[in-house]
Amino acid sequence: MRIKLILIFSSLFIMTGCWDQYELTELGFVIAATLDEGEEDAIKLTLQVYKPSGDDTGVEQFHISTEADNVYDATRDFxxxxxxxxxxxxxxxxxLSEDLVKAKAIDELLDFFYRDIEPRSTVNVVIGEGEGRDFLNFEPLIESTVGRQIREGQRQGHQLSGKSIDTTLFDLSLEMKSEVNDTYIPYIIPDHTNKTAPMNGVVLLKDGQMTTHISGEETQYLIMLKDQFKTGVIKIPLLGNSQGEEEEKMESLKVLSQETNRDVHIEGQHISVKITSELDVILGEIFQTKLETEEEKEQYVQYIERIVEERLELMIERLQEEKIDPINMGNQIYRENPTEWKTLKEDWRENFANIEFEVDVDINIITSGFFQSKPFLSE
Structure with a gap:
């Protein structure tokens, strides 16, 4: 009898229920969230919520908004x-709406999503032109929801074009918690003609607030500097094209792979960095270029290398002018030269602006395409 009582009381400790358990019919599942400026410095939180349906016609959803002084308070009103x-x-x-990120630091806006146990660290984050909630009105073209359409646009835009970057809550936390918390986030714009929300480059964040927008084509060279470029198409002006022409004609190269290495040398307060970038490319579309001889090929390769080098240098100059380090040079110095970093960190923005950069690009033409090394319809 005594043994039976012990077993009964022991079972009470392993049969306890979950104090916060909810049935499915008591939950509203959030698909996407937008943050906009509200009235009197409030934050407007808009949710796209899954609407249960008894048929298989597709995912139904609706939108609902609340306003409060902070995001957490706004979530409790739903x-x-x-x-x-x-x-x-x-x-x-x-x-996140562009105007809101200009007015408030991004760590303040996203704090709830990091602290609450339910949002996943793999949730994608973007900054949108205009009102964020307006993007939820677009119908997804292929994906089941706008939230997923934007997520896949980020991921595939980074992987296949290099004109955007795949940024999640986890990625952003690593950047914002590093020695240099400058970073960039994908930027989307409303396309009312196609009724879509395409990726359009990135926005730079300095001390958690938006500073400037980088176009999609410029983003390709920005992420090359950080060795994040996967593959994509880059445009190259025609070799020998007249500068007097009203519109410069472009040929296209597909970058199959790209690798960037950065060698840092420090002498006191003087920092020099040699950036070496190697690109494997194929000819995507050409109009006048002919590469039928080794001499022509070598001349064209040198020309492409010079164009890419100039674009990388222009991006570096822009970052140095704004004294913003989203390419993580400070973090690299911290990892490789922690002793020197202690001295450089205090005035890092000024030190970054004074870095002496040297850029060297190596282009390898892997193939000229299926047919030949000249315009296809030429004789």
């Missing part, structure tokens, strides 16, 4: 509208 507790575990994307 229950009085929905009659359900919001669940964030299936959220795909967070869209």
């Amino acid at each position: 229950v009085i509208h929905l009659g359900r507790k919001t669940n964030w575990s299936h959220m795909q994307s967070i869209i």
Whole structure:
């Protein structure tokens, strides 16, 4: 009898229920969230919420907004509208309005999503032109929801074009918690003609606030400097094209792979960096260029190398003028030369602006395409 009582009381400790357990019918599953400026310095939080349906016609959703002084307070007001507790575990994307990120630091805006247990660290983050909530009105073209469409646009835009970057809450936390917290985030714009929200480069963040926008083509060279470029198409002016022409004609190269190495040398307060970038390319589309001889090929390769070097140097100059280090030079020095970094860190923005950069590009033409090394329809 005594043994039976012990077993009964022991079982009470392993049969306890979950104090925060909810049934599916008590939850509202968030697909995407947007943050905009509200009235009187408030934050407007808009959610795209999954709407349960009894048929298989597709995913139905609706949008609902609340305003409060902070994001956490805004999240707690949804229950009085929905009659359900919001669940964030299936959220795909967070869209921050451009004006809001200019007014408030991004760490303040995203603090809730890091602290709450439900949002996943793989949620993608973007900054949108205009009102963030307007992007939720677009119908997804292929994906089931706008939130997922934006997420895949980031991922594939980075992987296949290099005109954007794939940024998640986790990626952003690593950047913002590093020695130099400058970084960049994908930028989306409304395309009312196609009724889509395409990626359009990135925006730079300095001390957690937006500073400037970098176009999609410029983003290719920005992420090359950070060795994040995967593959994509770059445009090259025609060799020998007249500068007097009203519109410069462009030929296209597809970059199959790219690798960047950065060698840092420090002498006191003087920092020099040699950037070596190697690109394997194929001819994507050519109009006049002929590469039928080794001499022609060598001349064209040198020309491409000079063009890419100039574009990388222009991007470096722009970053140094704005005294912003999203390419993580400071973090690299911290890892490789921690002793020197202690001295350089205090005035890093000025030190970064004074770095002496040397850029060297090595182009390898892997193939000229399926047919030949000249315009296809030429004789």
